[in-house]
Amino acid sequence: MLVYGTITMAGAESGSQKKVFDAEAASFLVKELRESFGSGRTRSYEWRVSQVKALLKAVVENEDQIVDALRSDLAKPPLETVVYEVGMFKNSCEVILKELKHWMVPEKVKTSISTFPSSAEIVPEPLGVVLVISAWNYPILLSLDPVVGAIAAGNAVVLKPSEIAPASSSLLAKLIEKYMDNSFIRVVEGAVDETTALLQQKWDKIFYTGNGKVGRIVMTAAAKHLTPVVLELGGKSPVVVDSNINLKVAARRIISGKWGLNNGQACISPDYIITTKDCAPKLVDVLKTELENCYGKNPLESEDLSRIVSSNHFARLSKLLNDDKVSGKIAYGGEKDEKKLRIAPTVLLDVPQDSLIMGEEIFGPLLPIITVNKVEESIDVINSGSKPLAAYIFTNNKKFKEQFVKNVSAGGLLVNDTVLHLVVHTLPFGGVGESGMGAYHGKFSFDAFTHKKAVLYRSFAGDASLRYPPYTDTKLRLMKALIGGSIIGIIRALFGWS
Ligand code: NAD
Numbered sequence: 267m268l269v270y271g272t273i274t275m276a277g278a279e280s281g282s283q284k285k286v287f288d289a290e291a292a293s294f295l296v297k298e299l300r301e302s303f304g305s306g307r308t309r310s311y312e313w314r315v316s317q318v319k320a321l322l323k324a325v326v327e328n329e330d331q332i333v334d335a336l337r338s339d340l341a342k343p344p345l346e347t348v349v350y351e352v353g354m355f356k357n358s359c360e361v362i363l364k365e366l367k368h369w370m371v372p373e374k375v376k377t378s379i380s381t382f383p384s385s386a387e388i389v390p391e392p393l394g395v396v397l398v399i400s401a402w403n404y405p406i407l408l409s410l411d412p413v414v415g416a417i418a419a420g421n422a423v424v425l426k427p428s429e430i431a432p433a434s435s436s437l438l439a440k441l442i443e444k445y446m447d448n449s450f451i452r453v454v455e456g457a458v459d460e461t462t463a464l465l466q467q468k469w470d471k472i473f474y475t476g477n478g479k480v481g482r483i484v485m486t487a488a489a490k491h492l493t494p495v496v497l498e499l500g501g502k503s504p505v506v507v508d509s510n511i512n513l514k515v516a517a518r519r520i521i522s523g524k525w526g527l528n529n530g531q532a533c534i535s536p537d538y539i540i541t542t543k544d545c546a547p548k549l550v551d552v553l554k555t556e557l558e559n560c561y562g563k564n565p566l567e568s569e570d571l572s573r574i575v576s577s578n579h580f581a582r583l584s585k586l587l588n589d590d591k592v593s594g595k596i597a598y599g600g601e602k603d604e605k606k607l608r609i610a611p612t613v614l615l616d617v618p619q620d621s622l623i624m625g626e627e628i629f630g631p632l633l634p635i636i637t638v639n640k641v642e643e644s645i646d647v648i649n650s651g652s653k654p655l656a657a658y659i660f661t662n663n664k665k666f667k668e669q670f671v672k673n674v675s676a677g678g679l680l681v682n683d684t685v686l687h688l689v690v691h692t693l694p695f696g697g698v699g700e701s702g703m704g705a706y707h708g709k710f711s712f713d714a715f716t717h718k719k720a721v722l723y724r725s726f727a728g729d730a731s732l733r734y735p736p737y738t739d740t741k742l743r744l745m746k747a748l749i750g751g752s753i754i755g756i757i758r759a760l761f762g763w764s
Pocket of ligand 1: 458655
C-alpha cells in the first residue's frame with residue numbers, strides 16, 4: 267500500500283523511489299479513506315476518544331520538537347508556542363474528552379399534531395471524508411484544531427499543512443503517521459500543486475484556513491462537487507480607543523494582541539487603531555513606553571518577537587512602509603533587518619485611508635492609527651470596509667459600547683481587550699462576509715464536521731384516511747385545520763362547523 271500520509275513535496279525522495287503527489291495519487295488516497303470510512307469504525311465513541319487522546323499524546327510528548335519547529339519556521343518565542351499552539355490545542359482536546367459523549371447523543375425534539383402519533387430526534391452523524399488545509403502562522407494549532415474537531419465528529423481526515431512553515435509541516439506528518447490510526451487520518455505535505463490535486467477530489471467537507479484569494483479557489487473547487495466549506499479567512503481587524511479610559515492597560519492589551527501574537531502575523535491581530543485627534547498623541551506616548559518595557563530599546567534583537575515568515579512577506583511589509591502616502595508618519599519603530607527577516611514594532615500616526623497600508627490586511631508588526639473628531643465616527647469608518655474577523659473597542663461609555671455591539675458586523679467582538687475571545691470555547695470562532703464562513707472551537711468544531719440528521723418515527727397505528735384520495739371537502743377542511751395546528755380548528759372541522 268502506498269502511504270501518502272508521509273509523502274512530502276512533489277518530487278521528494280522517499281527511499282530510492284521518487285513519488286509525486288498528483289491528482290491520481292489524491293484520488294487513490296480519497297478512495298482508500300472512503301473504503302475505511304465505510305467500515306463504520308470512526309462512528310464509535312471509543313474510536314473517536316482513542317484518536318483524540320492519541321493526538322493529544324502526540325502533542326504533549328513532543329512539545330519540545332514543536333517549540334523547535336516553530337523557532338525554525340518563525341523564530342516564534344517558546345512561550346507563545348506553549349500557550350497559543352500547544353496550550354490551546356490541549357484545551358480543545360480536554361473540552362472534547364469531557365463533552366463528546368453528550369454531544370453524540372441524539373436530541374429528542376417535539377413533533378407536530380399533523381404527524382400524531384410520532385416521535386422525532388436529531389441524530390448527529392459524521393460527514394465522511396474531509397480535507398483540512400491550514401496556514402503557516404499558527405501551523406500546529408490551525409492544523410490540529412480542525413483535525414481534532416473532525417475526528418470528534420467521527421470523520422476520516424486528510425490534513426494539508428502549509429508549505430510556508432516547512433519544519434512544522436514535516437513534524438505534523440511525522441507525528442500523525444506515528445501516533446494516529448492511518449487508516450483514517452493522513453497528512454499530505456506540499457504546496458499549490460499538491461493542494462490543487464487534493465481539491466480536484468470529492469470531499470464531504472473542506473475546512474480551509476488562509477487568505478481570501480485562495481479561499482475563492484477552494485470554494486470554486488468545492489462547488490464542482492457541491493462540497494460544503496468552512497473558510498477561516500482574515501481581514502483588517504480594527505481597534506477603537508475611546509478617551510477617558512485607562513490608556514496604559516489598553517496599550518498593554520493592544521501590544522499583547524498585536525506584537526505578542528507572532529509579531530502581528532495573526533488573523534485576529536489588531537490591524538489598525540481608530541481614536542480621536544485629542545487622544546491619539548497620548549495613546550502614542552503610552553504605546554512607546556509600554557513597547558519599550560516589553561521589547562527593550564533594540565526590539566530587532568528581542569527574543570520575544572517572531573521574525574517575518576519569508577522574504578516575500580518581508581518585501582510586502584516593506585512596501586507598505588515605503589509608500590509615499592505614509593512617509594513621515596512613523597511615530598515609533600520602523601527599523602528592519604532584511605537578512606534576519608526582522609521588523610520592529612512600528613506605530614504610524616494619522617495615515618490616510620487611501621494609503622497602501624489601509625488597503626490590505628497588514629499581517630505584520632505595523633500598526634497605523636487613524637484619527638476622527640468623535641469616537642462614534644469609528645463605526646462608520648469600520649462599516650465602510652469589508653467585515654473584519656475581529657473588532658475591538660476600549661471604552662467606559664456604556665451607550666457607545668452598546669451602539670458598537672449593535673452596529674458593527676465582524677466575526678467576533680471584544681470589549682476592553684484584544685484576542686481573548688478566541689480562548690472562550692463556548693464562543694464560535696469564524697468570520698463573516700470577506701472574513702470567512704462557518705465557525706469552530708468547542709462544540710462548534712464538532713458541529714462543523716457533523717450532519718444533523720432529522721429522524722421522524724411513526725408506528726402503524728393512527729393511519730387516518732384523511733391524507734388518501736378520494737379527496738373530499740371534509741378532508742380538505744380537516745387538512746387545513748391540521749396544517750394550522752389548532753385543536754379547536756380540528757374539532758370544528760370534524761363536526762363540520764368550519
Ligand atoms: P498560506 O500561504 O499558508 O496558505 C494557506 C494554505 O493555502 C496553504 O496550505 C497553501 O498550501 C494553500 N494554498 C496556497 N495557494 C494555493 C492555491 N493557489 N491553490 C490551492 N491552495 C493554495 O497562508 P496565508 O494565506 O498566507 O495565510 C494568511 C492569511 O490567512 C491571512 O489573511 C490571515 O488572516 C488568514 N488566517 C486566518 C485564520 C483564521 O482562523 N480565520 C488563521 C490564520 C490565518
